[in-house]
Amino acid sequence: MLFDSEKYLELRSALGPDVTLVPVSKTKPAPAILEAYEMGVKDFGENYVQELREKQPMLPQDIRWHFIGHLQSNKVKYLAPFIYMIQSVDSSSLLIEINKQARKCQRQIKVLLQVHVAQEETKFGWNSQELADYLKKEEWKALSNISIEGVMGMASLVDDPKQIKAEFDQIYQCFLQLNEKVFHERPMTIVSMGMSGDWALAIESGSNLIRVGSALFGSRN
Numbered sequence: 001m002l003f004d005s006e007k008y009l010e011l012r013s014a015l016g017p018d019v020t021l022v023p024v025s026k027t028k029p030a031p032a033i034l035e036a037y038e039m040g041v042k043d044f045g046e047n048y049v050q051e052l053r054e055k056q057p058m059l060p061q062d063i064r065w066h067f068i069g070h071l072q073s074n075k076v077k078y079l080a081p082f083i084y085m086i087q088s089v090d091s092s093s094l095l096i097e098i099n100k101q102a103r104k105c106q107r108q109i110k111v112l113l114q115v116h117v118a119q120e121e122t123k124f125g126w127n128s129q130e131l132a133d134y135l136k137k138e139e140w141k142a143l144s145n146i147s148i149e150g151v152m153g154m155a156s157l158v159d160d161p162k163q164i165k166a167e168f169d170q171i172y173q174c175f176l177q178l179n180e181k182v183f184h185e186r187p188m189t190i191v192s193m194g195m196s197g198d199w200a201l202a203i204e205s206g207s208n209l210i211r212v213g214s215a216l217f218g219s220r221n
Ligand SMILES: *Cc1c(COP(=O)(O)O)cnc(C)c1O
Pocket: 024, 026, 047, 068, 069, 154, 194, 195, 196, 197, 211, 212, 213, 214, 215
């Protein structure tokens, strides 16, 4: 068994219709993804450009690939022809590059803005204030080949549910504030937070997209 279909169905029904479940297939081979696809799963999350470039041509072309890992600007061109959504946008230069490469492919690419709230310095993303300051300048409005659909974030890798919940609340507050201050004409709709270990807390805080890897595909090496 490469994909835990029972667990998937259980999770899917616990979530309700308004929450998108994106199985994270990083490090997992194409046959594992096909098993999930055959159950009707169309959205998958991947972290590594090279790995995704290798798997994407072997798999059904109607899969909606979500890029969720740290993305270097010089690699955007490899994803632009097919990527459905880039969730891990952590700088204005990356937004500009995605727009440029999307235009070359005559596509519009959906993006989420990655918000950094966790303690760990290694996690990428904007802090809420930087993000608000950048967006208020309205340069992003000229980027017609991207569409900013929401925010994405991760909690710290800690055991304390109170801390995790507080961090998810901060991400949700950032989403609300940006909608109020910046996106009032066309509000963002997606709040991507929650993984195998903390998705239930994320949902309590207002998440409507969870990214679940090991709970569905088994642990990674
Ligand atoms: C790997 C990863 C996930 C999935 O993590 P699991 O704990 O295996 O569910 C979710 N989001 C991001 C950004 C990841 O890198």
